[in-house]
Amino acid sequence: MAVQIPAVDYLVLGDDPHLQAWRCDACSAAYFDRRNGCARCFGTAFTRKPVATEGVIKAFTRVERGAKEPFTSVVVDLGDGVNVKANLRGIDDPSEIKPDTKVRLVTFVAGVDDDGTEAVAFAFEVIA
Ligand SMILES: [Zn+2]
Numbered sequence: 001m002a003v004q005i006p007a008v009d010y011l012v013l014g015d016d017p018h019l020q021a022w023r024c025d026a027c028s029a030a031y032f033d034r035r036n037g038c039a040r041c042f043g044t045a046f047t048r049k050p051v052a053t054e055g056v057i058k059a060f061t062r063v064e065r066g067a068k069e070p071f072t073s074v075v076v077d078l079g080d081g082v083n084v085k086a087n088l089r090g091i092d093d094p095s096e097i098k099p100d101t102k103v104r105l106v107t108f109v110a111g112v113d114d115d116g117t118e119a120v121a122f123a124f125e126v127i128a
Pocket residue numbers: 024025026027028029038039040041042043
């Protein structure tokens with residue numbers, strides 16, 4: 001099997017792929033990028049914790065880029081104060097997206113280097 005590396009450092013691969021957020025030790029605010037200080041309470045201690053792999057769409061936009069395939073960018077509310085921006089896969093018609101549409105995390109191979117190492121990215125897919 002090919003060696004796989006996550007495309008972003010907050011994606012954890014393996015049998016149960018999931019995202020991890022830095023949680024402020026003082027107020028539990030969640031950040032996917034590492035912070036030196038919490039924007040909510042100015043705390044400076046953070047702990048990395050897994051977040052839910054399912055959530056609901058809170059906002060979306062359809063992106064058209066000339067000749068390239070259009071895609072849908074979504075903000076997913078994973079609960080517990082965690083929102084993440086990602087692409088939505090498996091929907092061709094944005095009118096199918098309703099408020100609070102339920103989605104789940106999926107991973108896919110975004111690219112392969114000359115040594116065959118696969119870069120794995122994440123997106124969300126509507127739960128049927
Ligand atoms: Zn805080």
